[in-house]
Amino acid sequence: MMLKIGVIGAGAIGKEHIRRCSTVLQGASIVAVSDINAEGARSAVTALGLEAKIYDDGHALIADPEVQAVLVTSWDPTHEEFTLAAIAAGKPVFCEKPLAMSAEGCRRIVDAEMRAGRRLVQVGFMRPYDDGYQALKQAIAQGEVGTPLMLHCAHRNASVNESYSTDMAITNTLIHELDVLRWLLNDDYVSAQVIFPRSTRNAHANLRDPQIVLLETRSGVRIDVEVFVNCQYGYDIQCEVVGESGIARLPEPASVQMRKQARLATEILTDWKDRFIRAYDVELQAFIDDVKADELRGPSAWDGYAASVAADACLKAQQSGSVEPVEMAPRPDFYPR
Ligand code: NAI
Ligand code: NAD
Ligand code: ISE
Numbered sequence: 001m002m003l004k005i006g007v008i009g010a011g012a013i014g015k016e017h018i019r020r021c022s023t024v025l026q027g028a029s030i031v032a033v034s035d036i037n038a039e040g041a042r043s044a045v046t047a048l049g050l051e052a053k054i055y056d057d058g059h060a061l062i063a064d065p066e067v068q069a070v071l072v073t074s075w076d077p078t079h080e081e082f083t084l085a086a087i088a089a090g091k092p093v094f095c096e097k098p099l100a101m102s103a104e105g106c107r108r109i110v111d112a113e114m115r116a117g118r119r120l121v122q123v124g125f126m127r128p129y130d131d132g133y134q135a136l137k138q139a140i141a142q143g144e145v146g147t148p149l150m151l152h153c154a155h156r157n158a159s160v161n162e163s164y165s166t167d168m169a170i171t172n173t174l175i176h177e178l179d180v181l182r183w184l185l186n187d188d189y190v191s192a193q194v195i196f197p198r199s200t201r202n203a204h205a206n207l208r209d210p211q212i213v214l215l216e217t218r219s220g221v222r223i224d225v226e227v228f229v230n231c232q233y234g235y236d237i238q239c240e241v242v243g244e245s246g247i248a249r250l251p252e253p254a255s256v257q258m259r260k261q262a263r264l265a266t267e268i269l270t271d272w273k274d275r276f277i278r279a280y281d282v283e284l285q286a287f288i289d290d291v292k293a294d295e296l297r298g299p300s301a302w303d304g305y306a307a308s309v310a311a312d313a314c315l316k317a318q319q320s321g322s323v324e325p326v327e328m329a330p331r332p333d334f335y336p337r
Helices: 012-023 038-046 058-063 076-088 103-116 131-141 168-185 277-292 301-320
Strands: 003-008 028-034 053-055 069-072 093-095 121-123 148-156 189-195 211-217 222-228 236-243 247-249 258-260 263-265
Touching: 003 012, 003 058, 003 277, 012 028, 012 038, 012 069, 012 277, 028 038, 028 058, 038 053, 053 058, 058 069, 058 076, 069 076, 069 277, 076 093, 076 103, 076 168, 103 301, 121 277, 121 301, 131 168, 131 236, 131 247, 148 168, 168 189, 168 211, 168 222, 168 236, 168 301, 189 301, 211 301
Parallel strands: 003 028, 003 069, 028 053, 069 093, 093 121, 148 222
Antiparallel strands: 148 236, 189 211, 211 222, 236 247, 258 263
């Protein structure tokens, strides 16, 4: 049986997910696409020769009886509305990060899903599906470097466009670390602080870039994350875990080592699409398979909520310059992990 999927948002990642569902993954077909830019939706469909309906309204796509599951890949502020609508229609929904723009918004989704009585939401946190992060988690769990004490991380993009604002460094970019580091350490955050170093001249006028985010976890691990979205040189994700007896680092993506012209060099990727290409494949295949088995197991609405609680504290810290508490509601039994 093919799972019939409708996609809301045919931008960069929407097109990527349409391509992977249609040409890479097993057991799903794209039957409908919607975008506020109808031309974008049409070109995403025709570029692959798909027979999918085009909707100018995401709600009409969700209501289409042929659509069995929904992918939300539109802009961040639209995620909550479409995810709630899919839950109301009883349709499983894969929502790109962030699940909503605030913890309060995520909580509305959590409450709606619990009222529905079964898991219907998977959040597009793909890093836990990445081989490198999985190997790092295994090394920590096996005690290879002893108890983790500190993490040094960096999330660097080559550049961003004019619509990217200072708060998006948290809600759109750091949100990946807020999810994956909690998963990596099996811990939760208790406080957050944001420091603004000297800004790069390569950022547009209204963006403060880079930023350093300092987090503390319940067990006392201290984390620093450099978010630098105009670093120019590439797309670079770093994570170093300092333990009591050693240091474990996230592996670099595989790349041929060159010795030439008196230099030893390996390539650095430039695009998130390539850096996590396998992880996107695996997360979406898991969604398709789990929907068919009627048992979603990937990153949950609760994970989306937990990341957004920390993001809210970081946003507050951007304004206050102080250390802000991260206060999570107790986890309901509905979400076992
Ligand atoms: P984009 O701007 O390229 O694409 C978004 C698309 O959504 C646009 O085509 C826009 O017209 C459409 N859209 C916006 N509102 C809509 C609505 N109400 N109904 C239908 N379509 C609507 O953005 P991009 O880079 O594709 O990002 C989309 C989402 O994916 C964002 O939430 C972003 O945070 C997330 N994302 C996740 C990544 C990951 O690594 N998991 C990587 C890149 C993006
Ligand atoms: P994008 O700007 O390329 O695409 C966004 C699309 O949403 C645009 O085509 C826009 O027209 C459309 N859109 C906006 N409002 C809409 C609405 N109300 N109804 C329908 N469509 C609407 O952005 P993107 O890079 O594709 O990012 C899209 C989402 O994916 C974002 O939420 C982003 O955070 C997420 N994302 C996740 C990852 C990841 O690594 N998981 C990577 C990239 C993007
Ligand atoms: C984008 O939306 C993503 O999710 C990428 O993974 C991230 O690196 C980038 O900063 C975001 O804009």
